[in-house]
Amino acid sequence: MATQTLNPPTVRKCPFCAEEILAGAKKCKHCGEFVDMPSGASGAFSGTVKQLPLYYQEEFRKIQQSGERYTGKWNWEAFFFGGFWAISKGLWKSGLVSIVGACLTGGVVAVIYWFIFGARGNYMYYRKVVKRQEPWI
Numbered sequence: 001m002a003t004q005t006l007n008p009p010t011v012r013k014c015p016f017c018a019e020e021i022l023a024g025a026k027k028c029k030h031c032g033e034f035v036d037m038p039s040g041a042s043g044a045f046s047g048t049v050k051q052l053p054l055y056y057q058e059e060f061r062k063i064q065q066s067g068e069r070y071t072g073k074w075n076w077e078a079f080f081f082g083g084f085w086a087i088s089k090g091l092w093k094s095g096l097v098s099i100v101g102a103c104l105t106g107g108v109v110a111v112i113y114w115f116i117f118g119a120r121g122n123y124m125y126y127r128k129v130v131k132r133q134e135p136w137i
Helices: 047-051 054-065 076-088 092-105 108-129
Strands: 011-013 020-022
Touching: 047 054, 054 108, 076 092, 076 108, 092 108
Parallel strands: none
Antiparallel strands: 011 020
16 A cells, blocks of 8 residues: 655744744734735735725725825714724723723823824734834824
8 A cells, every 4th residue: 555645744934933833825814914924015915904894995005005194084983983993903002091091080191192093094904014113093
């Protein structure tokens, strides 16, 4: 009986956490980062951005095409849901600051952040997804 040898799957190291992942993996199973997302502005609309709702794809495209002079239109969802919206988008720092600050100041910080998220929410989310930076404001 002839035994068949299977080729073991090829692996590579994740560029973010250095753990071994399959060569064809699009997302690291260890740290959760998208590993095939090209860096730089030219590749910004592949990978993660294509999976976002059309609203964010269009806003991100406008932000990028303007050279980041355009920072997105008013985001009502971000305004009404404030820190919870930020946390749902992975903006942990600003989301937690707004929620904890609201508890410590009787809601004053929450009101301030409502307006920040409404006015700059799209740009903050753009920086998180495309540039992999997490802004405070």
